[in-house]
Amino acid sequence: MGPFTMDLRKLSLLLLILGLSQISKAQSPTYGLGRTPSAEEVSKLDITIGPDGQALPPGHGTAKEGAGLFVRKACFGCHGETGSGGPAPTLIRSDGKTKSQYPCLAPCVNDSNPMAFHSPYATTIWDYINRAMPLTKEGTLKPNEVYALTAFILYKNGIIKEDEVMDEHSLPKVQMPNRDHFGLAPEYKHGAPRLEGYP
Amino acid sequence: MSSKLSARRRFLKDSAALAGLAAGVAPAAAAQMSHPEAPAADAASKDTACKKDDKDLIAYGERSHYVKSVRIPVAERMSPDEFGMTFHVLSPLQDSVGMITASSLHYVATHRGHYVPDINPVEHRLMIHGMVDRPLIFTMAELKRFPSVTRVHFLECSGNRARPTHKTVQQSHGMTSCSEWTGVPLSVLLKEVGVQNGASFFIAEGNESVKGAVSLPIAKGMDDCLVCYGQNGEPVRPQHGYPLRLIVPGFEGMVNVKYLRRIKLVEKNYMTYNDYGHLAPDSKIAALNRQIGPKSVITFPSGDQKLPGPGFYEITGLAWSGSGAVRTVDVSVDGGQSWKPAELRTPAFPMAHTRFGFSWKWDGKETVIMSRCTDEVGTVQPTRAEIAKYWNVPNDKDLQIKGLDNSVFPWRVASDGTIHNGLA
Numbered sequence: 001m002g003p004f005t006m007d008l009r010k011l012s013l014l015l016l017i018l019g020l021s022q023i024s025k026a027q028s029p030t031y032g033l034g035r036t037p038s039a040e041e042v043s044k045l046d047i048t049i050g051p052d053g054q055a056l057p058p059g060h061g062t063a064k065e066g067a068g069l070f071v072r073k074a075c076f077g078c079h080g081e082t083g084s085g086g087p088a089p090t091l092i093r094s095d096g097k098t099k100s101q102y103p104c105l106a107p108c109v110n111d112s113n114p115m116a117f118h119s120p121y122a123t124t125i126w127d128y129i130n131r132a133m134p135l136t137k138e139g140t141l142k143p144n145e146v147y148a149l150t151a152f153i154l155y156k157n158g159i160i161k162e163d164e165v166m167d168e169h170s171l172p173k174v175q176m177p178n179r180d181h182f183g184l185a186p187e188y189k190h191g192a193p194r195l196e197g198y199p
Numbered sequence: 200m201s202s203k204l205s206a207r208r209r210f211l212k213d214s215a216a217l218a219g220l221a222a223g224v225a226p227a228a229a230a231q232m233s234h235p236e237a238p239a240a241d242a243a244s245k246d247t248a249c250k251k252d253d254k255d256l257i258a259y260g261e262r263s264h265y266v267k268s269v270r271i272p273v274a275e276r277m278s279p280d281e282f283g284m285t286f287h288v289l290s291p292l293q294d295s296v297g298m299i300t301a302s303s304l305h306y307v308a309t310h311r312g313h314y315v316p317d318i319n320p321v322e323h324r325l326m327i328h329g330m331v332d333r334p335l336i337f338t339m340a341e342l343k344r345f346p347s348v349t350r351v352h353f354l355e356c357s358g359n360r361a362r363p364t365h366k367t368v369q370q371s372h373g374m375t376s377c378s379e380w381t382g383v384p385l386s387v388l389l390k391e392v393g394v395q396n397g398a399s400f401f402i403a404e405g406n407e408s409v410k411g412a413v414s415l416p417i418a419k420g421m422d423d424c425l426v427c428y429g430q431n432g433e434p435v436r437p438q439h440g441y442p443l444r445l446i447v448p449g450f451e452g453m454v455n456v457k458y459l460r461r462i463k464l465v466e467k468n469y470m471t472y473n474d475y476g477h478l479a480p481d482s483k484i485a486a487l488n489r490q491i492g493p494k495s496v497i498t499f500p501s502g503d504q505k506l507p508g509p510g511f512y513e514i515t516g517l518a519w520s521g522s523g524a525v526r527t528v529d530v531s532v533d534g535g536q537s538w539k540p541a542e543l544r545t546p547a548f549p550m551a552h553t554r555f556g557f558s559w560k561w562d563g564k565e566t567v568i569m570s571r572c573t574d575e576v577g578t579v580q581p582t583r584a585e586i587a588k589y590w591n592v593p594n595d596k597d598l599q600i601k602g603l604d605n606s607v608f609p610w611r612v613a614s615d616g617t618i619h620n621g622l623a
């Protein structure tokens with residue numbers, strides 16, 4: 001047994017002890033308030049979709065189906081018949097000639113920057129339609145409908161083909177135009193100025 | 200006259216007479232005071248001016264009808280809009296005193312625009328789950344059983360940027376306000392559920408119609424975030440998140456999720472609708488977007504106000520920073536040629552509005568006044584010229600300040616005493 005393996009043993013023992021102390025710290029709630037939600041409660045409330053498709057439900061839809069839903073669900077009423085120019089955020093990049101009479105909503109994603117172009121992940125579009133659309137009937141769309149509407153927006157902006165089926169596997173793989181063209185804020189540190197060197 | 204009122208008048212007269220006697224006034228004088236047209240009767244007629252909703256006002260007071268200060272919706276987007284939704288509503292900073300904003304005048308901003316939800320606190324729950332050892336669900340009553348903290352913090356919308364077209368400080372700076380917040384530190388709740396290794400962000404989600412959600416670093420959550428049910432001595436108001444909201448001190452307003460119903464711990468930034476909307480091409484701008492820099496503005500004298508003439512005035516205003524407490528505020532009354540320290544109306548709490556005052560004798564000549572704040576980490580509020588130099592772009596009227604705009608803001612004092620936007 002050489003010195004190298006000895007060191008590894010010591011190291012793993014040390015890591016084990018460290019790990020155990022972490023667990024024992026984590027395992028002691030101080031106040032004992034609240035209760036454990038059931039798995040059903042969690043899945044009913046949890047509508048968060050991750051950027052890599054985490055928690056996307058099974059389902060599928062195409063742009064063609066989405067085009068029909070865009071009319072049937074009255075999306076055009078707020079977003080405009082062509083997906084732009086309405087009081088709600090632009091969904092489909094316009095021809096550039098017609099200027100919307102409405103200013104952009106917060107977050108400011110206006111005519112020059114519709115969701116499909118600005119969001120680095122296609123899953124974000126799915127997540128938002130699912131949680132927040134349509135107005136006054138939020139949360140009523142079925143997964144297949146959300147897949148179809150997402151496919152419709154992606155197709156109309158030239159990101160996928162009309163017959164591409166969007167489902168829990170294909171949607172996270174869609175390469176979005178803004179996938180690699182953004183920066184994230186640095187790691188948070190208490191009491192740090194917001195940007196070193198900025199006046 | 201109702202019998203109730205006449206009974207009250209009799210009571211007032213009798214009390215006046217008694218008071219007169221008690222104070223050793225001669226009986227003749229006391230008799231005069233109880234005469235129908237004497238001061239006692241005057242007091243009674245003033246009383247009738249406040250008679251309206253007598254019972255309601257005893258139960259819950261209201262301000263004097265002489266006070267007319269109101270919020271206004273931003274010019275770009277009406278609130279309520281054609282659907283009845285609320286967007287951005289500005290606080291009347293020109294009328295503000297001290298450092299606390301009355302809850303009824305606190306600025307309002309919403310995720311996308313939504314209806315203010317009517318949430319029954321008995322039914323409201325906060326669930327914390329995801330990468331935790333013990334997912335937990337709390338009632339409001341259970342949250343209130345935790346040891347509470349009370350802290351003063353400002354909020355500011357990232358859209359709070361002065362433009363040359365703005366006339367008043369309400370228009371140029373009205374999307375910031377400051378309250379005393381009461382609740383449970385998020386760190387206490389996170390320790391209770393046990394954060395698992397590998398978790399680095401949490402998704403906070405509201406219970407309004409759009410279920411607005413944001414991604415925030417757990418490091419910030421463990422540092423100073425609060426889960427609040429109290430605002431300025433009463434429950435958080437519906438426009439501000441009743442019954443429960445998140446306060447993320449020093450970060451842009453949008454991430455202070457209202458109607459907080461769920462916190463999910465995850466492995467990375469999930470890039471929600473609210474997150475990606477604020478995405479910037481480079482990380483420098485992302486940093487400037489997230490945290491509020493040191494900022495201040497003069498609220499008196501300010502746009503659309505008028506100084507009656509030369510003489511003494513206290514220039515006053517508000518200063519704040521997302522990095523900590525305000526350390527100093529300087530004021531210039533000569534267009535930025537010279538700066539003198541203002542007095543801080545302390546205490547100056549971390550990430551809180553801090554009132555400053557500056558004694559000024561106006562000579563009646565046209566000038567430009569402005570304020571500049573330095574925070575406890577030593578960062579100084581920049582001028583537009585300094586910002587233009589940093590980005591190497593021309594400092595003109597078209598200068599678009601990247602990230603949250605915390606630039607020094609000038610008011611032009613005209614020789615007739617009227618105050619105008621110095622950017623115009």
